[in-house]
Amino acid sequence: MAKYLGKRIFYIILTLFIVSTITFFLMKLMPGTPLTNQAKLTPTQIHQIYKQYGLDKPVWQQYLVYLGGIIHGNFGTSFQFSNQPVSYLISSRLGPSLIIGGQGMVLGVLAGLVVGAVGAIKANTWVDTSATIISILFISIPSFVLAVLLQYYLGLKLRLFPIADWGGFMYTVLPTLALAASPLAETARFMRTEMVDVLSSDYIELAKAKGLNKVGIIYHHALRNSLIPVVTIIGPLAVNIMTGSMVVENIFSIPGIGEQFVKSILTNDYPTIMGLTIVYSAMLCVVLLITDIVYGLIDPRIRINK
Amino acid sequence: MADNAKQTSADDFTPIAGADRAKLDDEKIATPSLTFLQDSWRRLRKNKAAMIALGLLIILFILAFGSHFFETHNPNATNPNFANLPPKIPGIDINGLNGTLDQSGERVNAYAQAHAGNNWYLLGTDYLGRDLFSRILYGTRISLEIALIASFFDLAFGVVYGITSGWIGGRVDTLMQRIIEIMLSIPNLVVMVLLILVLKPGMTAIILSIAITSWINMARLVRAQTLELKNQEFILAARTLGESSWKIAFKHLLPNLSSVIIINLMFTIPTAIFFEAFLSYIGIGISAPQASLGTLINDGQKNFQFLPYQMWYPAIVLSVLMIAFNILGDGLRDALDPKSRE
Amino acid sequence: MENEKDVLEVRNLKINFNTYAGTVQAIRDVSFDLRKGETLAIVGESGSGKTVTTRSIMGLNSPNAVIDSGTIMFKGQDLLKKSRKQMDQIRGRDIAEIFQDPMTSLDPTMKIGKQIAEPLIIHKGMKREKAYAQALEMMKLVGIENAEQRINNYPHQFSGGMRQRIVIAIALVNYPEILIADEPTTALDVTIQAQILDLMKELQAKTNTSIIFITHDLGVVAGMADRVAVMYAGKIVEYGTVDEIFYNPKHPYTWGLLNSMPTMDTGGTELPSIPGTPPDLLDPPVGDAFAARNKYALKIDTEKQPPFFKVSDTHYAATWLLDKRAPKVTPPEPIIERQKHYAELVHQEIDKSKGNHVEEQEEQL
Numbered sequence A: 001m002a003k004y005l006g007k008r009i010f011y012i013i014l015t016l017f018i019v020s021t022i023t024f025f026l027m028k029l030m031p032g033t034p035l036t037n038q039a040k041l042t043p044t045q046i047h048q049i050y051k052q053y054g055l056d057k058p059v060w061q062q063y064l065v066y067l068g069g070i071i072h073g074n075f076g077t078s079f080q081f082s083n084q085p086v087s088y089l090i091s092s093r094l095g096p097s098l099i100i101g102g103q104g105m106v107l108g109v110l111a112g113l114v115v116g117a118v119g120a121i122k123a124n125t126w127v128d129t130s131a132t133i134i135s136i137l138f139i140s141i142p143s144f145v146l147a148v149l150l151q152y153y154l155g156l157k158l159r160l161f162p163i164a165d166w167g168g169f170m171y172t173v174l175p176t177l178a179l180a181a182s183p184l185a186e187t188a189r190f191m192r193t194e195m196v197d198v199l200s201s202d203y204i205e206l207a208k209a210k211g212l213n214k215v216g217i218i219y220h221h222a223l224r225n226s227l228i229p230v231v232t233i234i235g236p237l238a239v240n241i242m243t244g245s246m247v248v249e250n251i252f253s254i255p256g257i258g259e260q261f262v263k264s265i266l267t268n269d270y271p272t273i274m275g276l277t278i279v280y281s282a283m284l285c286v287v288l289l290i291t292d293i294v295y296g297l298i299d300p301r302i303r304i305n306k
Numbered sequence B: 001m002a003d004n005a006k007q008t009s010a011d012d013f014t015p016i017a018g019a020d021r022a023k024l025d026d027e028k029i030a031t032p033s034l035t036f037l038q039d040s041w042r043r044l045r046k047n048k049a050a051m052i053a054l055g056l057l058i059i060l061f062i063l064a065f066g067s068h069f070f071e072t073h074n075p076n077a078t079n080p081n082f083a084n085l086p087p088k089i090p091g092i093d094i095n096g097l098n099g100t101l102d103q104s105g106e107r108v109n110a111y112a113q114a115h116a117g118n119n120w121y122l123l124g125t126d127y128l129g130r131d132l133f134s135r136i137l138y139g140t141r142i143s144l145e146i147a148l149i150a151s152f153f154d155l156a157f158g159v160v161y162g163i164t165s166g167w168i169g170g171r172v173d174t175l176m177q178r179i180i181e182i183m184l185s186i187p188n189l190v191v192m193v194l195l196i197l198v199l200k201p202g203m204t205a206i207i208l209s210i211a212i213t214s215w216i217n218m219a220r221l222v223r224a225q226t227l228e229l230k231n232q233e234f235i236l237a238a239r240t241l242g243e244s245s246w247k248i249a250f251k252h253l254l255p256n257l258s259s260v261i262i263i264n265l266m267f268t269i270p271t272a273i274f275f276e277a278f279l280s281y282i283g284i285g286i287s288a289p290q291a292s293l294g295t296l297i298n299d300g301q302k303n304f305q306f307l308p309y310q311m312w313y314p315a316i317v318l319s320v321l322m323i324a325f326n327i328l329g330d331g332l333r334d335a336l337d338p339k340s341r342e
Numbered sequence C: 001m002e003n004e005k006d007v008l009e010v011r012n013l014k015i016n017f018n019t020y021a022g023t024v025q026a027i028r029d030v031s032f033d034l035r036k037g038e039t040l041a042i043v044g045e046s047g048s049g050k051t052v053t054t055r056s057i058m059g060l061n062s063p064n065a066v067i068d069s070g071t072i073m074f075k076g077q078d079l080l081k082k083s084r085k086q087m088d089q090i091r092g093r094d095i096a097e098i099f100q101d102p103m104t105s106l107d108p109t110m111k112i113g114k115q116i117a118e119p120l121i122i123h124k125g126m127k128r129e130k131a132y133a134q135a136l137e138m139m140k141l142v143g144i145e146n147a148e149q150r151i152n153n154y155p156h157q158f159s160g161g162m163r164q165r166i167v168i169a170i171a172l173v174n175y176p177e178i179l180i181a182d183e184p185t186t187a188l189d190v191t192i193q194a195q196i197l198d199l200m201k202e203l204q205a206k207t208n209t210s211i212i213f214i215t216h217d218l219g220v221v222a223g224m225a226d227r228v229a230v231m232y233a234g235k236i237v238e239y240g241t242v243d244e245i246f247y248n249p250k251h252p253y254t255w256g257l258l259n260s261m262p263t264m265d266t267g268g269t270e271l272p273s274i275p276g277t278p279p280d281l282l283d284p285p286v287g288d289a290f291a292a293r294n295k296y297a298l299k300i301d302t303e304k305q306p307p308f309f310k311v312s313d314t315h316y317a318a319t320w321l322l323d324k325r326a327p328k329v330t331p332p333e334p335i336i337e338r339q340k341h342y343a344e345l346v347h348q349e350i351d352k353s354k355g356n357h358v359e360e361q362e363e364q365l
Helices: A002-029 A043-053 A059-071 A086-121 A126-140 A143-157 A169-199 A202-210 A214-251 A257-266 A270-298 B018-026 B036-046 B048-065 B132-168 B170-184 B188-199 B203-230 B233-240 B245-282 B293-302 B309-336 C050-058 C084-090 C112-124 C128-141 C160-172 C190-207 C218-224 C242-247 C252-259 C333-352 C357-364
Strands: B100-103 B106-109 C006-019 C022-035 C039-043 C065-074 C095-098 C178-182 C210-215 C227-232 C235-241 C309-312 C315-317
Touching: A002 A059, A002 A270, A002 B170, A002 B188, A086 A126, A086 A169, A086 A214, A086 A257, A086 A270, A126 A169, A126 B309, A143 A169, A143 A214, A143 B293, A143 B309, A169 A214, A202 A214, A202 C095, A202 C112, A202 C160, A214 A257, A214 A270, A214 B188, A214 B245, A257 A270, A257 B188, A257 B245, A270 B188, B036 B048, B036 B309, B048 B132, B048 B309, B132 B170, B132 B203, B132 B245, B132 B293, B132 B309, B170 B203, B188 B203, B188 B245, B203 B245, B233 B245, B245 B293, B245 B309, B293 B309, C006 C050, C006 C210, C022 C039, C022 C050, C022 C065, C022 C210, C022 C235, C039 C050, C039 C218, C050 C065, C050 C095, C050 C178, C050 C210, C095 C160, C112 C128, C112 C160, C128 C160, C160 C190, C190 C218, C210 C218, C218 C242, C227 C242, C227 C252, C235 C242, C235 C252, C242 C333, C252 C333
Parallel strands: C039 C210, C039 C227, C095 C178, C178 C210
Antiparallel strands: B100 B106, C006 C022, C006 C065, C227 C235, C235 C315, C309 C315
């Protein structure tokens, strides 16, 4: 186990190293400097600013400085908000994103499991058809459309929830719903397929031959066997949530990293973009590592010992 | 249950010979055999939802690519005098289609206010007076173009990568898998955004960034299937007969991979359409004055409270496009997946 | 045929399957009995309906199966008339089943101790500890070494043969009246096959369970069964004691099956096979379903289905060749050899006691 963990963590560090290197050199290729957004400046001022951001040094030196900074959790200074370290910008905004993302994930996966399982148990009936329709709709309707509709109808018209801003649980409801749709649909689809497969397997046949009734078969044999593989799609679902959060946070004006990412893109705030890219990759790597470990723990056939 | 032979002539008890025998022999193989594709097509045709989705997609394709003939107006021509006109179809008097608007609780005829005369816009106009219907058709065309290009890369790059990795195996496979793993640990959208920023927003940047991220899933699935097929008897047989490795890969492997490829392709397409709309929506995709479903939704959303049609129509078209591809994909998976054949 | 000792009586069973292509007549009038403590082998090629027959005994046919007619009497009650709930109570307690592939028949994520104990907990309402203790006994009985430790293992930690032992333990843990074994050794190595068959015989002797043994392999039947029923295209075409089927077969299909089975003296010659494929049961032939593949087919075979002809009290075959008016045909060479061997067997029997098979026997030869 320790060996496995060590190996995985080594790969994560390698991945993050590659990601930071690629982003660094991509950013160097980009048009625009921190000055693009500022008014006219004198050459001395420009020189000063260049010095402030370390842009007067050769590229390889900048790269080493950058890498050194990352190791210490320093991603440089934001172009957009002068004097604001990127690391502070990110860490102060991580909370809201994690809250709505986490809630969206939990809600989406749990509801998806129920919808998928019910669809599989009642396969080829109207219940199954409705479950399929739900998942097709939620997979197909883009998160930004759903978010706008939720905001307008549940927020503005029915006044059930605040339409935007941040400040307590009620403010998280609509963004959570908007984010949960896609994982719900994906989980439901995956769960249904898995469970239909399991229900037609030989060991379910043997369970029937033992005299287990339908409830017993589903509860004791089918559910566990179809739940285990669902862990493997948590990683891709996390990606969905990250993507979704960029627009959802924007629509609901949530001070999160998704909103910040879009803002940084539109203002050419390269240090922030680079920092967020690394943070997103790191989060995804951690999610993937955790799901792999969990998978190994709950599936007796897989033992992590390599 | 014993002897209960009824009246039968003695003639019946002569052995069958000659022509009768031959006729009997003909009956030995009774069921007509269907090829895999025929059988799949038969199954797909029985799937009503999938056939409706296919029909819808064909209609959308014709409308989008033949849009020069259907466009009632130039999609990019602005006409500030006719800005924000609601949908109108002459002769139909249903709120929402008769050119009237709800302004502070009262129905007003927006066309009369704008002195639009005999002009009418099927789906209304946007804030610059551009015809929404033409813009939606144009946006749909962009979505479909993106879809086609993404599928092309899926096939050209993803399939080849997957076959190569799985077929060669060994160190090459390990290296190729590491590359994929690294790509998978960066969210797709982040990769796209970085590329678009480097390349400057626009159609080329979008196409390239979607192309670069879309093939990974295909490569993984094709590799997994290749690994599975590689050790199967028919491949071993071909090897034993001395066929060259690449010939086997293309002659024996590819046909057996076709269902995996088709199914995955059907799921790449809606993803690509989604990403294009998404990027255009956040403002780094297709740029003005060109229309994309994403930019149309973004524009419409600003006025959603007062002019809901400006977001509804592009949103509906985008959703229908995605739903149709997803349903067709589901249908194809059921039709092509040998596991579900019973 | 009504018999005190019968534990199961299947009468005139007809089962159809509704498929997209039409109605498949999978079982076309099947009747047989199972006696207390005996092993009845049902032999036939794939698609002949042997599995469908046993599935209907278990009440586990797929939803598109329609029982057209027939009864399955067990302890004086018709299993086909039982509700799903009642069948749940019978399955695993009175009638148990073991399946073909031990690699897939065990739940991969459940410890085997629990899997063996499950039928006890369901049917006898046993407490966990007691059920596990009994499961442990059962594991020892089926020959799993180190049972105390292995009770907490998962299926993937066992070999194929061991897994089949576990499946047998699950099936027998409630000492059922009937055990249905659906090709239980097909997926196993030959050496393991023999061990499993020995184990089943040994356990049968201890528990006095009746076994319905489904197989396509006549070789397995010889050592295992008391009686044999040969199925073809949804019908039983011949049944009798194992000696009668092996040494005095009457149906051309049985001849074909026996001929295609390798024996010690097969030598270097090629094994003959039965030409052709079974008929399409979507549209079964009017006459004898085997006619098209039958070298000895008569004209009447294409017109009328043959009834059962009595060969002996225990031996019946459905072929027109046994009709008085049918021409005498010479069976293939190896079958004649078998019949000669059988004649000797019977003569030896007669020396000891009285029998009336001889007349019939000589007439046929």
